[in-house]
Amino acid sequence: MTDPHAQTGPAHGPHVLSPRTLLGTAGVLLGLTAVTVLVSRIHLGEANVVVALAIAALKATLVALFFMHLKYEHRFLRVVLIASVVFAVLLVAFVLFDTTQYQGSVREHEARARTR
Amino acid sequence: MSAPAVRATGSAEPTPFLQPHFENLGAQQEASKLGLWLFLASEVLFFTGLFTAYGVYRANHQDLFGYAQHFLDWRMGALNTAVLVSSSLSAAWSVRAAQLGDRRTLLRTLALTLLLAGVFMVVKYFEYSHKLAHGVGWGAACQPDAEFLASLPEAVRALPVPDRLGTFFAIYYMMTGLHGIHVLVGMGLYVWLLRRASRGDFGPGYYGPVDAVALYWHLVDIIWIFLFPLFYLIG
């Protein structure tokens, strides 16, 4: 019984991206860029950041799935990317949360320092 | 690496690029792809530190970010985004060309990717030089001169210059600068690929390096996809 991960290449030929997929993806990406710019002109307050990041995440997903052909690759490669993003989000989320919590005491201290 | 050219027949014949510890090129290329994705995972975390710093400062100095964003020209940012997306297209196309043994398209798409990367850096150069010439540096060296301030939109001109402006630009220069260094490295890699491609090294049986560099390049694109709105659009 040969181990599927042992020293062989993929059983089928490698997936070649079609011109339609390539141009289509590029087109959608450029379109989404335009959307990002347009939406930023509308003042949604806090939601602006969320929307902009969501569109960016969508664009990044398209680049990863198609240009980086993750859609056609072994599942483990997707795990690698997703894992790195999960840990990245963990770092950002925990640090952001913490910093907003202790900012109050920093500002208090700065205010006191200014009045001295 | 003065190896003779590989015949673009696509079969698993002995080739000068097969390393002794792999049984065949297919296995070698699969391993290289995995290795590169693992490296890209580390790059994601590398930039995350800076994105975190961005988040922390933005959360704690919201007015600052709203003010400072007007110092950046969104049209240059959008242009650079379009440039990078197009370069990702040509990079992905170069992989296709190599897989199909289409040497002419391979050379053209590699060259186009390199050219577009160059355009990106030129735009960047104009952005940076304009700012630095008018005193918009980083940290304590962020003292925008009167001419620059006069060029801002009227509503913004009326506001006082925040004293933490330098912190915004510290993060701006650090993030876009680090990204720029990655673009330069990518350009170097594309020069290397062009040299090898013009020697006929790549074909359907062996195109791993083209694929690997393209994957790296797409990550560079993805990072910019996040940088663009965060700095140029959401104030």
Add this chain to the structure above:
Amino acid sequence: MTGASTAAPAGAEHGESYLTHGRGVASWLLSLDHKRIGVMYLVIVSASLFLGGVFALLLRLHLWNPAGGLVSNDAYNKLFTLHGAVMIFLFVIPGIPAALGNFVLPLQLGAKDVAFPRVNLLSFWLYASGAVLFVVTLVVGGIDTGWTLYPPYSLEEARGLGILLALSAVFLAGFSSILTGVNFIASIHRLRPPGMGWFELPLFLWALYATGVIQIIATPVLGITAAMGFMDRIFHLGLFMPEYGGDPVLFQHFFWFYSHPAVYIMILPAMGVVSEVVSVFSRKPIFGYRFIAMSSIAIAVIGFLVWGHHMFVSGQSKWMNLAFSFLTMLVAIPSAIKMFNWLATMYKGAIVLRTPMLYVLAFFGVFAVGGLTGLFLGALATDIPLHDTYFVVAHFHFVMVGAVMMAFLAGLHYWWPKMTGRMYHERLGVVSAVLVFVGFNVTFVPQFLAGVAGMPRRYATYAPAFTLDNRISTVGAFILGLGLVVALWSLLGGLRSGRRAPANPWGAASLEWQAASPPSHHNFEETPRAGGPYDFTGLRRVSDEAGWVRTEAA
């Protein structure tokens, strides 16, 4: 004839091995052979242990008297900073994975090399460059910030050039570590032989895999932090320095996001070594293989969720304090699972008390104490009074020196015959193990006591009430040092006059023992077929010279 051979492995007859394949300095320094790279790492890792150890002995000598006196207070601060930095970045983190792992991993996979030999060489040179920069840091006057390099103090102009060198050294060593992790994970995925599915991997490889995950995810954050600190210092960017608008607690979050998982980079390979040795030297298959394998992954993942326990008193918010304290309790569980499985492996086994096993037995005692004292520090309420006392110092030395260093010595003795083709001197090995264990405990147990009594860490002087604890500790440090010298003597003496080692001196079942001792340049002429890595059936000890041989195909 599958998997079993009474003939000597290829290469042994001609006296040709990886050591003789290619001569001259360049053939070593530019070698793509994982075995030579492993040996080069071993040389620098050992030199770093020696250098860090000399600093430690100077520190302990200075602390003989409450008022210090051996060196100035400033010099003392520089000594403990460089002791920590050199030991952590140049010895404990790379020690087992780079020096032993590089050598053993491809052999255990029945492969000819790691997946990316050129990247492996690059890893080595990045590490070596980092090591050189740390030494240069010393030469230009050192740094006195503590190995944790906290701003604002560390990034002030007055610190001089040293901090820039140290940050650069950290960056280079970190990059080395990332590339090693990439190499190991790709190798384990892609270079396994027929018959070796995921649950037939030797546990040392599971350990290196989990370590690789941490190396790839955590280390880049250290890298960017070093870069940010560097830029902050030179260009006053205002990232960490409050006077320019920065946030020093942000540095701590970034620093510990790496440095906590880093301790699992240190301990996981050590646990891998223990799994190998305890099974072979109990003549019994490892108990709970899947639990040990999965717990390695669990430690790697949970290890990312606890970094804030280093920041309980740094101004971290109370919600984060609570969250991190709770999560820290969780990370002890997979480690405990391993301990139980190792002990169960020994139960009713035929224990062979040779040097590697002695170090492993020492590991059990010391790791238990180190791990349990970590819980005192992870619990929020008890951490507050213990923070920055010698209790913390003792805790981390128990796990980093006690557990990791002892496992390193176990592995080094275990694989020495394979690496060098010679047996080390067993009696000296036993003496070294005893001296190291006794010396270690005499050094660090008093430090727990001093810490609970309130002695602060990183102080060049102390209250006279702590004198006895400190003096006992100093005596212990010299005993420990002596033990390490004896270990070195045992190993190097073996090179000169030790018995020629057979392919399988220990009766182990993993694939590296099917290669010659020392292996030929290509390791194996043909890819061996893997059996169970802890399947000792059919292995018989023929003689000292011929070692163990599997007498019939299964």
